[in-house]
Amino acid sequence: MELSSKFLSGTMNSVTSKCMVLLVIVLILRALLFPSFPGFDGIEWSNLVYIRTPLLNFDLGIRRDKFLVVPQLVWGLNNQKIAFARACLTAKMLNRTLLMPSLSASLFYKEIDLLQPISFDKIFQFEKFNTLCHGFVRLGRYSDVLNRTEVLIMEKGSGRRWTVERDLSQLKEHSKGPLDDHEVIRIVGKNPFLWHDHWPVNDYAKVFECLDLTEEISKEADRVVSRIRAVGRKIAGNTENSMTSDGSSFQPLPFVAVHMRIEIDWMIHCKKLERRLKMNQICSDKKEILERVRNIVGLKTPVVVYLAVADKLLNNSSILDGWEEGLLPFEKKKLGVDEIYKKYPYLIQSAIDYEVCLRADTFVGNSFSTFSSLIVLERTQKMIRMKTTNLCGENVRWPSYAYNIPGEANGPMRWVTNMSESNLQSISYGTNHISC
Numbered sequence: 001m002e003l004s005s006k007f008l009s010g011t012m013n014s015v016t017s018k019c020m021v022l023l024v025i026v027l028i029l030r031a032l033l034f035p036s037f038p039g040f041d042g043i044e045w046s047n048l049v050y051i052r053t054p055l056l057n058f059d060l061g062i063r064r065d066k067f068l069v070v071p072q073l074v075w076g077l078n079n080q081k082i083a084f085a086r087a088c089l090t091a092k093m094l095n096r097t098l099l100m101p102s103l104s105a106s107l108f109y110k111e112i113d114l115l116q117p118i119s120f121d122k123i124f125q126f127e128k129f130n131t132l133c134h135g136f137v138r139l140g141r142y143s144d145v146l147n148r149t150e151v152l153i154m155e156k157g158s159g160r161r162w163t164v165e166r167d168l169s170q171l172k173e174h175s176k177g178p179l180d181d182h183e184v185i186r187i188v189g190k191n192p193f194l195w196h197d198h199w200p201v202n203d204y205a206k207v208f209e210c211l212d213l214t215e216e217i218s219k220e221a222d223r224v225v226s227r228i229r230a231v232g233r234k235i236a237g238n239t240e241n242s243m244t245s246d247g248s249s250f251q252p253l254p255f256v257a258v259h260m261r262i263e264i265d266w267m268i269h270c271k272k273l274e275r276r277l278k279m280n281q282i283c284s285d286k287k288e289i290l291e292r293v294r295n296i297v298g299l300k301t302p303v304v305v306y307l308a309v310a311d312k313l314l315n316n317s318s319i320l321d322g323w324e325e326g327l328l329p330f331e332k333k334k335l336g337v338d339e340i341y342k343k344y345p346y347l348i349q350s351a352i353d354y355e356v357c358l359r360a361d362t363f364v365g366n367s368f369s370t371f372s373s374l375i376v377l378e379r380t381q382k383m384i385r386m387k388t389t390n391l392c393g394e395n396v397r398w399p400s401y402a403y404n405i406p407g408e409a410n411g412p413m414r415w416v417t418n419m420s421e422s423n424l425q426s427i428s429y430g431t432n433h434i435s436c
């Protein structure tokens with residue numbers, strides 16, 4: 001034992017010192033090679049290294065010897081993210097560690113056997129999650145459980161009679177007394193996305209903030225974003241006004257991401273929704289989206305427009321047609337990044353697209369799309385972290401818009417998430433009250 005630990009610490013030390021030497025060399029080289037590129041630090045780096053402090057607070061945190069198990073998380077990335085956060089908050093309420101849930105790699109709504117379970121830590125960083133969310137919620141591994149034979153089943157009711165109040169009292173009942181003594185509680189029934197929502201938007205946002213993609217997936221997102229920026233630089237290089245005043249370099253062109261929902265199944269769904277809700281600001285066709293994006297106040301052109309679209313639209317070249325001069329539309333295929341996506345199952349592809357939209361300088365989505373809503377929520381968090389005072393003001397960084405609602409000058413409506421809402425439902429399942 002002693003020998004091996006000595007050996008280990010010996011190698012650790014030499015590895016650490018080698019790393020230090022390497023780091024110093026890299027820093028010196030960087031200073032020598034890139035003395036005149038201040039733009040890089042301002043734009044590219046700030047995307048990657050904005051600082052997040054772990055959610056430390058004064059309580060002793062979540063119990064590490066009591067666990068909660070939830071059913072597999074299913075459907076789209078956004079459904080799975082919400083389900084995950086809801087499972088975490090349920091576990092928090094029971095003061096239990098949530099055993100790392102299984103996600104679904106493929107997108108099926110009915111064929112349960114085709115869902116392809118994939119472990120949480122194949123998509124998100126497990127340790128980092130617990131570090132960032134320390135004291136708030138906690139994830140565990142099945143190997144942490146001592147006695148796997150004795151599990152308390154907690155059945156979620158369903159139907160009309162299973163009200164928010166009944167759900168809440170079930171949770172309270174399970175958080176004390178003899179029920180609470182069980183090491184493991186397993187929830188059975190519907191998947192967490194469909195559970196009642198008892199938590200404020202802010203709590204969901206805290207959980208989302210702790211979700212960092214694995215290094216591999218994050219690198220793929222970096223590759224896509226650098227492709228977009230490279231295309232932008234090339235275009236900027238061909239136009240005169242791209243030179244900075246000292247003529248030294250061109251800054252990477254900012255880009256706009258548009259989450260464009262115009263595929264036929266969405267159109268059918270949203271038309272139904274419009275009839276049911278008796279309103280007409282849900283479905284925007286391509287023409288309306290193009291017009292609203294063109295009219296964004298203060299948008300500097302030329303600008304690269306990244307189209308986040310459903311796969312079935314990738315073969316439809318018409319989505320690239322009709323954009324005004326100065327708005328340069330690209331999707332995965334035209335960018336030449338579809339090969340990156342093709343390597344992965346649905347869930348990872350969607351996670352990459354989500355990340356690209358998150359990092360876009362400007363985001364435009366549909367306020368009735370949960371995917372768009374979650375992106376705006378995280379972008380709003382990012383603005384708050386950067387101490388932006390007037391989230392709806394002009395010239396803020398990371399602005400978002402809803403193209404389905406008309407705003408200033410026939411552009412899209414500015415959109416931020418109202419972090420004071422008392423539940424996620426009010427912001428995530430479609431609304432045209434978007435706070436700006």
Ligand SMILES: *[C@@H]1O[C@H](CO)[C@@H](O)[C@H](O)[C@H]1NC(C)=O
Nearest residue numbers: 059060061062063092095096
């Ligand atoms: C969870 O339980 C621990 C130990 O009983 C306690 O110290 C902690 O405050 C509890 N946390 C919450 C969030 O209730």
Ligand SMILES: *[C@@H]1O[C@H](CO)[C@@H](O)[C@H](O)[C@H]1NC(C)=O
Nearest residue numbers: 145146147148149150151183
């Ligand atoms: C696990 O719990 C069961 C039921 O309470 C008990 O019979 C068994 O001895 C326990 N096993 C261990 C390893 O503690």
Ligand SMILES: *[C@@H]1O[C@H](CO)[C@@H](O)[C@H](O)[C@H]1NC(C)=O
Nearest residue numbers: 310311312313314315316338
């Ligand atoms: C696009 O079309 C090509 C050939 O026409 C086909 O092989 C491919 O599967 C299509 N992709 C999608 C996403 O429909």
Ligand SMILES: *[C@@H]1O[C@H](CO)[C@@H](O)[C@H](O)[C@H]1NC(C)=O
Nearest residue numbers: 262286313315316317318319
């Ligand atoms: C391409 O998309 C447009 C809508 O943007 C739609 O009208 C057209 O039918 C689609 N074409 C094909 C071949 O799917």
Ligand SMILES: *[C@@H]1O[C@H](CO)[C@@H](O)[C@H](O)[C@H]1NC(C)=O
Nearest residue numbers: 418419420421422434435436
């Ligand atoms: C945000 O939500 C709170 C709580 O529902 C509400 O009182 C407030 O008016 C909302 N703010 C805006 C700007 O919509």
